[in-house]
Amino acid sequence: MSDDIPLGLLLTLLLVLICLSAFFSSSETGMMSINRYRLSHQANSGERAAKRVLRLLSRPDRLIGVILIGNNFVNNLAASIATIIAIHFFGDVSGPAIATAALTIVILIFAEVTPKTFAAVKPERIAYPASVALEPLLKLFYPFVWLVNAISNGLLRLLGIRDIDGSADNLTRDELRTVVHEAGTMIPRRHQTMLLSILDLENVTVNDIMVPRQEIAGIDLDDDLETILAQIRSSQHTRVPVYKGDINNIIGILHLRNAARFLSKPEVTKAAIVQEAREPYFIPESTPLHTQLLNFQQHKRRIGIVVDEYGDVEGLATLEDILEEIVGEFTTDEAATHREIHPQDDGSYIIEGTTNIRDINKVLAWQLPTDGPKTLNGLILEHLEAFPDAPACLQLGAIRMEILQIKDNLITSARCWQSARRARALG
Template identity: 50%
Template sequence: MNDIPLSILFGALAALLLLSAFFSSSETALMTLNRYRLQHLVKQGNRSAKKAQRLLKRPDRLLGLILLGNNFVNILASSLATIIGMRLMGNEGIALAAGILTLVVLIFSEVAPKTLAALKPELIAFPASWIYTPLLKLCYPLVWFVNLIANGLLRIFGVKASDHNETTLNKDELKSIVAETDSIMPDRYKNILLGIIDLESATVEDIMTPRNEIIGINIEDPIEEIIQQLKNSQHTRIPIYKVSIDRVIGFLHLRTILTQLLNSENFSKQDITNNLITPFFIPETTPLHKQLQSFKVDKMRIGLVVDEYGDVQGLVSMDDLLQGIVGEIMTEDADVKKYADGSYLVDGSVTVRELNRITHWNLPTEGPKTINGLIIEFLETIPQTGTSLQLHDHQLEVISRNKHAITQVKFSPLN
């Protein structure tokens, strides 16, 4: 070794440091690859992605190969640095060489390459996969022996390397990912995806028009009043009831009845009852996705939501279902206004589920369905205007109310 020129030793040491940087960076790059993007690239036929995916199916073997290579070059580099130190300064140079090598390895073979790999994993992982694939076959006996011992130790703690599965996401994790796509997806499309993800857990009770807001016609009213209501109605399908909304006798399609109303001089209540559609009743706990299917099978577009006692709790239409799933597509929701300081002015009738979707909060949805109901349940009374409270880590103030409910609430910015 004393006959080898120092220039060759320094060259060999530099090459070993580069190899160490390669092993360190490729390890980080392969382990931080986005598995879902990787799967997408595999489906597109990317050959490098296919090789990387095959390597990642058994991470124990891949890590065994990388760490074998990394430790080998680091130990060899340490030996060369010791020889160089002794050649230059004698025994006193050993400690100095070790200190300098440690600093160089840390900066140039660990921190810098791993940082680059974490920021640009595909840039390093894909070329590395072409090297590791044949290298794994070449070194397989040694890698197998090392993994045999390592996996045996893991089994003591109940971990089996062969049980490794592809990373999966649950619903809440997927919602978090979608909620954080601000830079690549407009809010309106993001809300649509969140609504679809949350489809299975939402019920018709979450999106129905509540009982006190149902606009219907009492068939017992004078015919003149009924005609006036028909002419001024903003809805195409109207529930017709006797005295109380609990006694709905059917739904009236406005387009059908207006033709008769305009062409008949003797329009009567009998004309209305002759054109009624049989009312469709929906249990309040029906999931949205099941109700969508039910509307499709029964060829209906509107129904009354009833509780376990058969009392009408609200009304839901196909339009309500679609809006409940995808939110407001064409226009911004006027019931939730965001201000520049991060505060929100919210209508009391807004559902907790819809507010969570707009703001990406986590207010509880198991109990009351509206913001009004959530506050009243918390305080056990209808608060006065100006009342401030902290509700589930949110500071809010009651802006306005009427005799029966809270009409507007202001949520302060989250700290």
């Protein structure tokens, strides 16, 4: 019967089958390689091709089933036709062997490697047009696809794989961080920094960004009235805490905008100051920044007093402090921003002991540990495991430190620099 079929028709049919094999192979790679998040964005924007591809990818088992059914069918049919052609030219003995070898090479080059490589590089150019044919093919061969998938999914369940729904493809926080890093020029560098800072809010607590209690500029009602008024008039802060005798005895938060109400009166009393102060808002020191940001919004507050588990005041945190963790410093006064870090001519830095370690890392692009003590003084004492009797030197990773001044059981200043060998390695 094969002798009745024209040789030209067989060759044409073989060429068509090789092209169909290339179509199915490239479709499989293109569908599996396409960027799911760009696809979802385009589908949400109303692009019909993206919606069609998204529908097919919602059940990858059915998609792969129809592709492989088509691919195996055309490959097997191509092998049969190639064998008939080879027998025609080379006889019954050597014809099948020659057909197998020749067709393997042709399929490998023209129907596998080349189309799959192209689809991997340009998945959208393959997946979108291929979906036009694959969707009706899936409906046409659905009973056969369903049967094959039922057997295949049963075997997968024996291997412990039960969820084959392609819609649950979510990114973890670390994976999202990688996506932002690899965005390159598609996302401006400053925007990348802001996005990464937002992801870090959950890992940072309010005691990491608070103003320590010893640096809080508050109004002590035990001071004389003239001192208090002079402090109010010269304050650089919009809101200041009001306390009596000790910072742990906070009465309220005074907004200096409201100070005009009693400053304009002929007789100013401490009672008038207290009356204008709003009740204090307290924050547990372990509150993550992303939670506190929502709490500030919910309670309509911009400043909170940070307390420890015993209720003692640890510091003060503001809405601006949290926003600066995302967008960077608001102030344009470099001296104010880096007032605790003093660069030296030899490349080292004299840093005050009360400086927050996270501020040091941000300003100098260092990587001092932040999972323990919050200040440079605490970090040095933890490393030494004792209070030094005299100035000493130490090294933490790539950073060398020289204690310069000790006062009242506090390391008040230290000279810090990056060791040359580690700096070259990092560079």
